[in-house]
Amino acid sequence: xxxxxQNPLFLSMQEGKNYTIYCxxxxxxxxxxxxxxxxxxxxxxxxxxLSNGAVKQEGRLMASLDTKARLSTLHITAxxxxxxxxxxxxxxxxxxxxxxxxxxxLTIIP
Amino acid sequence: xxxxxxxxxxxxIEKRQSVAFWCxxxxxxxxxxxxxxxxxxxxxxxxxxxxxxxxxDSQLPKDRFSAExxxxxxxxxxxxxxxLEDSAVYLCAxxxxxxxxxxxxxxxxxxTVL
Numbered sequence: 001x002x003x004x005x006q007n008p009l010f011l012s013m014q015e016g017k018n019y020t021i022y023c024x025x026x027x028x029x030x031x032x033x034x035x036x037x038x039x040x041x042x043x044x045x046x047x048x049x050l051s052n053g054a055v056k057q058e059g060r061l062m063a064s065l066d067t068k069a070r071l072s073t074l075h076i077t078a079x080x081x082x083x084x085x086x087x088x089x090x091x092x093x094x095x096x097x098x099x100x101x102x103x104x105x106l107t108i109i110p
Numbered sequence: 111x112x113x114x115x116x117x118x119x120x121x122x123i124e125k126r127q128s129v130a131f132w133c134x135x136x137x138x139x140x141x142x143x144x145x146x147x148x149x150x151x152x153x154x155x156x157x158x159x160x161x162x163x164x165x166x167d168s169q170l171p172k173d174r175f176s177a178e179x180x181x182x183x184x185x186x187x188x189x190x191x192x193x194l195e196d197s198a199v200y201l202c203a204x205x206x207x208x209x210x211x212x213x214x215x216x217x218x219x220x221x222t223v224l
């Protein structure tokens with residue numbers, strides 16, 4: 001059975017600090033996605049990582065993919081309050097079937 | 111460009127009643143998905159359509175759930191009869207076609223079964 005695990009599940013951090021969210025998955029895949037979800041809202045696509053070694057950055061967020069280790073990371077630099085949300089990684093297995101992780105609820109404290 | 115539209119946004123029903131959710135994907139998107147998101151969990155795929163054909167419905171509880179996309183555009187997801195454990199947000203997503211990667215999600219329909 002395919003498993004996608006994220007850690008931590010909950011993260012409370014101060015503004016200005018750096019932190020990393022980890023996404024591990026159990027079966028080979030070459031595509032991984034990161035989504036953001038605000039309370040009561042839908043999922044917003046952040047990054048699409050399509051190959052081993054892929055690195056993408058947008059503002060204070062940077063995502064990377066290591067397909068050999070079956071690991072993706074989402075790094076947050078100098079966190080600001082607006083980044084408070086739940087972050088999901090999702091791994092693709094054939095024909096865009098995504099299996100989502102359990103999510104990381106991030107709270108940025110002023 | 112208009113996003114994925116879903117309705118209703120909220121629905122409260124008694125167990126054993128029926129409910130239907132509607133989704134209109136982004137114009138021109140051939141692939142449509144229904145996901146179930148239970149509170150505190152990640153979304154789980156229920157069914158995937160390519161145009162009006164089913165690509166994958168292996169995780170759809172077919173004894174009570176059904177979905178259709180008759181004209182290859184909008185789609186309806188039905189639950190009959192509903193159980194308490196069906197309380198969740200039902201998310202519709204679309205993509206331009208298979209293999210393009212990125213999915214675009216609607217705001218979801220929140221179902222509460224009492």
